[in-house]
Amino acid sequence: MVKFDPKKFEKKWQKTWHENDAYKTEETSDKPSCYVLDMFPYPSGSSMHVGHPRGYVATDVYSRFKRMNGFNVLHPMGWDAFGLPAEETAIANKEYPTVTVERNITKFKTQLQMLGLSYDWSREINTTDANYYAHTQRIFLQFFKQGLAINKTMSVNWCPELGTVLANEDIVNGKSERGGFPVFQMPMRQWVLAITKYADRLVEDLELLPEWPDKVKNAQRAWIGKSEGHQFAFPTDAGVEIPVFTTKLETLPGVTFLAIAPESELTKKLLEKAQNATAISDYIEASRQKTELDRQQLNVKTGVIIEGVNAVHPLTGSLLPIVVADYVLASYGTGAVMAVPAKDERDADMAKVLSLPIIEFAEADTKVLGEKLDAKSEKRYKIRDWVFSRQRFWGEPFPIVWVEGKENYDVIAQGPVGKWLPAQPVSYKDDSKEYFAVPVIPEYLSSMQLPVVKSYEPTGNIEGPLAGIPEWVNAFVNPETGEVANKAKDESWIAVKRETNTMPQWAGSSWYWLRFMDPHNNAEPFSKEAAKYWGAVDVYAGADHAVAHLIYARFWHKVMQDAGLVDYPEPFKRLEFLGYILASDGTKISKRKGNSRSPEEVVDEVGADAFRLYEMFIGPFEKPAPWNDNDLTGAKRFLERVWRFAETTIKSKVATSSEPAVSALQKTIAKVEADIESFKFNTAVSSLMIGLNEMQDEPVALPELKQFLKLLAPFVPHMAEELWQMTGETESIHQGPWPKYDASLIVEDNFMLPVQINGKHRFDIAVSKTATEDEVKSVLDADDSAQKYLANQTIKKIIYVPGRIVSLVI
């Protein structure tokens, strides 16, 4: 007997698989395709803890299972390494971001490989690699060309601590998602992606995703927040009109005042006419100083009435006060609301604070009002256009340079750059000059690579750190060719300034699944053929990113679809969210608390296979589960039993397995394959244990043992391979095929039909699963325990479900 010693064979098989390219995805294949994708990690911290591998092991089990079932499986891994997490770590370590990123990737990769995960490492990608982000820049050019990437001044979330603006999706509970810093509303000029133009499609196409959890679809609908209503304007006695948007036009008779956002342009206009301009200015300034958190969480409404200006009620002609109040959002609707305090709680709060009237009223007819007021039906969305620029160093540079003057822009437009220009030029005015955004076309993107700089820390101004580097900022464009260079090669070249903001972390992850399909393509982000062959990701597993990443990725996919790069509307067919592994005390694993062990330690103690098996057995995949060292030992103990069973079986040279053994095996096949398919790994493992329990004391021949090993292979690939070779096989067990389930081999011995009397289970009787009701009755008549209950009783009713139950009412 050879002792079960995973250290002896786990490293060996990892090496062999690596040398044989065992998990390299076939480029062309007759097999059906299956794309199994993990949400790729950002290597910000220094290493993984014991909770991280859960998702990676699950997708590995699934991928191995699919490969054995004859699929050409794409199962890649890469690194989402641009953006705040990596940059903040680098700043904290006082080192260059590339150094941090490289070290963390190495560490992470070693830890993943230690687990025997079957990634095709030849497809590894890194979003900070110039070979990758050149394609992110190319895809941005598609947005630009289609008029979806625009540069505009709007009220945005400014985070002074991080020195950058943030998208709404980056704000959690009024603070920055990264670091939990305060965030302020400020009007600033920013790059914005027009996701609102896709809002309807993003809602409608959720119908195409039956394999997405409803809660994600609901969360996305809520985030997009489509509402339909009417827009019309209130006249004022100051000659300025105040446009409002309402979803309840019928409440117009109840309007007692108008409320406008402090940041709104309208407020500035009205300020000039106000008698209490100072008070209003003070209020605007006070609002500006408030953080998002304060605005949201202080439930006390504040506002100032504009004195000397009144709105006119369109139905009654009565004069309505106008209030500047920061409960009104500048960035939604018109930045002004008609307040109906009798119907709306927020308006009521405001009315009480300022002692404004609250009137009861009869609702009016929407249709009549709509015609009378010339109120147009409008759709509005909670989702904002995506603020896409960051005033940070560690991100993709925009493939954009700025040229001064329309004349110059027109000259450039004559050349090859012309076909990348949007119908509406992107421009801004600064003093008396006007600047135009000019794309750097794909052929010359190498001139837009992130430079190596002395200092990359955030500067806190809206130009970002790149603005301090003249060699980055100052450039020339050749209008004939579109080439961009730091020196003009002749007089025809036009001076330009490179864009100094960078893209957010979300950029690289908004299309990476497509790059995995064709990772070495230099000419384009990915080929149409590759995208067509693989199609949408079959299973996408990872943490719950219900709104941000999954909305951005769907948006980019649709834009790429419209650009003709992909020909299907949704990127991810099926989503599987992962529950976190908690520390043994039920709290979150945290490095600071030191309440968890390292994967290295666990692998060293019980081996990678036992670790994998334990993480699959720990509980339902989507639910959080606390780590338990005893249960880990249980997983190891099971593998030791499998090992002994296999050795005994090989030695025994039994010619034919017993009927119960064959039957047990068949049941296990059916259960394991159904459970893996539906990501119920915990019950799959449990059925493997049951299978072993039922087989280990029976005579088992080699073919049945080998089938059982195949069922184990996705979970414990090293041990399954080792035992497989011990049976005399020379090819890898992971090539399959998966055992074929044969229902006819299952024997149901001693089926006992449960008998219920008046709803209570009393005893069982031996009848066949297919017995007729009369047969059941005659068995009952002869059965002693039955007679105990039934003697001298009349059976009023009998319900018989063959193979299930018989229920008697007496």
Added chain:
RNA sequence: GGCCGAGUGGCGGAACUGGUAGACGCGCACGACUCAAAAUCGUGUACCUUCGGGUGUGAGGGUUCGAUUCCCUCCUUGGCCACCA
């Protein structure tokens, strides 16, 4: 406040479209092996019991021959979103 989800032994959890609640594992107890311990193997393990049986899936009610599963009310708890007019 809104939208989801969850509450089952000492613990993690299982239970198909309503059909034997507690699979599987851990822990615990006893036994075998051992000088002894560990490891391993075997047996038992929801609770109460006068040994007939009774009670049990957060609480209370309902539908049903039958409810962890469906419906109503409530309690506890987790997640996500929260001034969007």
